[in-house]
Amino acid sequence: MTEPTVLATFATPSLVAPDHQPAPSSNPLRLGLLASGSGSNVEVIAQAIASGQLNAQIQVVIYNNPTAKVAERAERLGLAKLLLNHREFASRAALDQAIVAALKAHQADWVIMAGWMRIVTQDLIDAFPRRILNIHPSLLPSFPGANAVEQALKSGVKITGCTVHYVELAVDSGPIIIQAAVPILPNDTSEALHQRIQVQEHRIFPLAIALAAQSDAAIYGE
Amino acid sequence: MTEPTVLATFATPSLVAPDHQPAPSSNPLRLGLLASGSGSNVEVIAQAIASGQLNAQIQVVIYNNPTAKVAERAERLGLAKLLLNHREFASRAALDQAIVAALKAHQADWVIMAGWMRIVTQDLIDAFPRRILNIHPSLLPSFPGANAVEQALKSGVKITGCTVHYVELAVDSGPIIIQAAVPILPNDTSEALHQRIQVQEHRIFPLAIALAAQSDAAIYGE
Numbered sequence A, B: 001m002t003e004p005t006v007l008a009t010f011a012t013p014s015l016v017a018p019d020h021q022p023a024p025s026s027n028p029l030r031l032g033l034l035a036s037g038s039g040s041n042v043e044v045i046a047q048a049i050a051s052g053q054l055n056a057q058i059q060v061v062i063y064n065n066p067t068a069k070v071a072e073r074a075e076r077l078g079l080a081k082l083l084l085n086h087r088e089f090a091s092r093a094a095l096d097q098a099i100v101a102a103l104k105a106h107q108a109d110w111v112i113m114a115g116w117m118r119i120v121t122q123d124l125i126d127a128f129p130r131r132i133l134n135i136h137p138s139l140l141p142s143f144p145g146a147n148a149v150e151q152a153l154k155s156g157v158k159i160t161g162c163t164v165h166y167v168e169l170a171v172d173s174g175p176i177i178i179q180a181a182v183p184i185l186p187n188d189t190s191e192a193l194h195q196r197i198q199v200q201e202h203r204i205f206p207l208a209i210a211l212a213a214q215s216d217a218a219i220y221g222e
Helices: A040-050 A070-077 A092-105 A122-127 A148-155 A190-219 B040-050 B070-077 B092-105 B122-127 B148-155 B190-219
Strands: A007-010 A029-035 A056-063 A081-083 A110-113 A132-136 A159-166 A176-183 B007-010 B029-035 B056-063 B081-083 B110-113 B132-136 B159-166 B176-183
Touching (some): A029 A092, A040 A056, A040 A190, A056 A070, A056 A092, A092 A122, A110 A190, A148 A159, A148 A190, A159 B176, A176 A190, A176 B159, B029 B040, B029 B092, B029 B190, B040 B056, B040 B070, B056 B070, B056 B092, B070 B081, B092 B122, B132 B190, B148 B159, B148 B190
Parallel strands (some): A007 B176, A029 A056, A029 A110, A056 A081, A176 B007, B029 B056, B056 B081, B110 B132
Antiparallel strands (some): A132 A159, A159 A176, B132 B159, B159 B176
């Protein structure tokens, strides 16, 4: 028995048009990063800042899991880091209140969820209105929630991808800033697919942060 | 106020790999086409047959709307056509029973929904098990149902597309054969976007028919 045929085609090789490149702004964005895992997106954002692609500075990296590899990575990158272990908080709201306090203490203006596996509460959203971004490994609105890569693979779609969006209370909702499409290949594994999606995450996340800072007034009609 | 930033990026320019090109099979597929609108996909399938890309013949074009432009198109292409006006049938099942009878009378083996705007019933599915294909103007599972292009535009996604899939009873479900991704551009209109999606529909639909004929045994594990 041969494998099912698996096909995806793309209309356009790349759509990051030159006029969408963010203009440098005078004041660096002050970012607070939230991460639960390895923090590869933290590193990519730090690199984008170092290379001048993103005019920003990382005020603090907050993580919720004592064994998360992002701690070591932040250390190596010389970034301020803070463990707020969700197991030590009585509720989601209590954790988010501590996060808000820490972000404010570190003078962060933007909250960047770089692989943040906790469900956010109104407390965090109210403290940073229209200033919280998340990256999700699917082409939303397809496959929100946990295990998005596995969901896509199991469903039989031929194209998936990743999405950077503003965070609202409902999981993986909120205005979309950038998406990138990624093909699902014959005999793809969840690991191989996740890796190819991450390559695209690393491309679009720094750009999305810059664009959000530049254009969020427009998106929200201010 | 400037327009919201609209961005999409694509990992791969094209994924119709050479080894996915369908091999010619000895017996032409005998297609019954169902259409409700202009029938541009009917024309594209006829062209793919004429050019030798698709080894098939169109047995009949069935349409449900007396004013559908597909009638004129079928006439011009010299295709057998048949009006089965849904308003003249007491139920969806009754319409589908008439469709099945007509398809069998015209010796169609495959049912190709080329812009078919009626909800199918079990009668049609049972009569052509694993032999009904549909094209839908979104990257399913996002935006099933009517007005998929408008739904995508309104939702703020940056990437949409089209999907050819086997038909199951639930609307716009069933195993996916091919998808194509299409960017949503700044200041896109529903008409402009629909047109760009149709360009991709016309690319993938004939290929999907050939691939389905070739690989459906594999997909269904027969």
